[in-house]
Amino acid sequence: MKKKKWIYFVAPPALAIFIAIGGEVVMRLWNWLLPPLFGWHQVTFWQALGLLALCRILFGGSGGHGSYRSKSRRLIDEHWERMTPEEREKFRQGMRSRWCGSETPTSGADAPA
Numbered sequence: 001m002k003k004k005k006w007i008y009f010v011a012p013p014a015l016a017i018f019i020a021i022g023g024e025v026v027m028r029l030w031n032w033l034l035p036p037l038f039g040w041h042q043v044t045f046w047q048a049l050g051l052l053a054l055c056r057i058l059f060g061g062s063g064g065h066g067s068y069r070s071k072s073r074r075l076i077d078e079h080w081e082r083m084t085p086e087e088r089e090k091f092r093q094g095m096r097s098r099w100c101g102s103e104t105p106t107s108g109a110d111a112p113a
Contacts, residue, residue: 023049
């Protein structure tokens, strides 16, 4: 496999440009929408970058092709498929007793007919 040394020279400026464009877009959208609609203050470029980073932390994933949640959900689904119907019902009863405080469902789709 041929080493791609050029990536070390291209990646840092490309990343800087990507971050700058993201900050500019957030700043312009914020300043265009929120002050007229809600009377909030306008933000600077650096505040917009901070908002972008905060939203990434709160709502974003790891940046890969699959987030941690989707991978863990897939593992849970695979484990659920391997369980027998008796094991599933035992699991449901345990969850009901833990979260609902009773062994039998009282309402909703799980209620007996």
